[in-house]
Amino acid sequence: MSEEVVFDTEGVRKNFMFLNRKAPYGTIYALEILEMILISAAFEQNTTVAFMDDGVYQIKKGQNTKALGMKNFSPMYGVVEMEKEDAEEDEDVEMVWRIVVEQESMEARGLSPEDLVLDVEVLPAAEFGALMAQQDVILGG
Amino acid sequence: MLNLVNKSPFERLAMESCLRVAPKGSAIVFLEDGVYAVTKGTAAAAKIQAAAEGSAIYVLGPDLDARGVDRERVMDGVTEIDYGGFVDLVVEHGTPQSWL
Numbered sequence: 001m002s003e004e005v006v007f008d009t010e011g012v013r014k015n016f017m018f019l020n021r022k023a024p025y026g027t028i029y030a031l032e033i034l035e036m037i038l039i040s041a042a043f044e045q046n047t048t049v050a051f052m053d054d055g056v057y058q059i060k061k062g063q064n065t066k067a068l069g070m071k072n073f074s075p076m077y078g079v080v081e082m083e084k085e086d087a088e089e090d091e092d093v094e095m096v097w098r099i100v101v102e103q104e105s106m107e108a109r110g111l112s113p114e115d116l117v118l119d120v121e122v123l124p125a126a127e128f129g130a131l132m133a134q135q136d137v138i139l140g141g
Numbered sequence: 142m143l144n145l146v147n148k149s150p151f152e153r154l155a156m157e158s159c160l161r162v163a164p165k166g167s168a169i170v171f172l173e174d175g176v177y178a179v180t181k182g183t184a185a186a187a188k189i190q191a192a193a194e195g196s197a198i199y200v201l202g203p204d205l206d207a208r209g210v211d212r213e214r215v216m217d218g219v220t221e222i223d224y225g226g227f228v229d230l231v232v233e234h235g236t237p238q239s240w241l
Contacts, residue, residue: 019238021158029241053158104161129162133142138238 013095016040017048017132019140020055024073025065029141030058031073036139038076041083044095048131049080050140051120052102056109059101059116074117081118102128143234147173148241150185155240160188165195168234170227171219172201179219180210193218201227 018037022029037049051059058074065072084097101120113122123131132138144163148155156178163169169192171178178185179200192198198219205215215221222230231237
């Protein structure tokens with residue numbers, strides 16, 4: 001007696017935030033979180049990619065890791081931007097993608113939106129925190 | 142939302158980042174090296190005091206014990222919890238954020 005098992009995932013859409021708070025290269029956090037984002041994109045969830053504290057440095061323009069012998073992964077964030085555009089343009093896709101930066105962290109590091117490889121929403125701390133409070137899942141480091 | 146701070150405020154900015162963005166009405170648990178943040182007379186005390194006005198501040202008792210922090214050294218307005226109480230907070234608030 002075997003019953004067919006069907007996983008009904010249609011309609012299951014949660015709010016996921018990927019919270020980046022560490023600088024790239026010094027630790028593995030940034031790359032690991034980026035990989036999580038790229039994998040999770042397949043599941044069509046509402047996704048907020050967020051940067052605060054030293055995480056803002058992950059999307060600083062002009063990274064060159066040649067002499068380090070490490071992969072410069074900042075261009076991979078272009079895929080995040082593509083996902084966001086897909087979510088906005090495709091009428092069959094209901095998921096929402098946002099890319100946000102906490103204003104205080106950015107300004108404390110002498111950076112402005114022009115310094116970043118991504119087109120971001122800059123949110124003051126209170127709005128950033130309110131957005132965190134709306135999430136079903138926060139993954140980060 | 143449940144905020145978890147497990148780093149000393151004198152070594153890392155985890156507590157400051159948490160307090161900066163956590164909305165009023167948040168629950169904030171200090172554990173592991175984070176427990177030093179809620180001891181009296183430190184450079185972090187004023188920030189904890191201000192946070193306690195809008196949010197609920199908790200500290201994990203076993204981590205105080207492990208570090209020899211007497212209870213009279215814990216700031217007023219901070220609620221001590223044990224592991225069971227920690228689980229209750231997770232159930233109550235959901236969506237934890239560890240400020241690593």
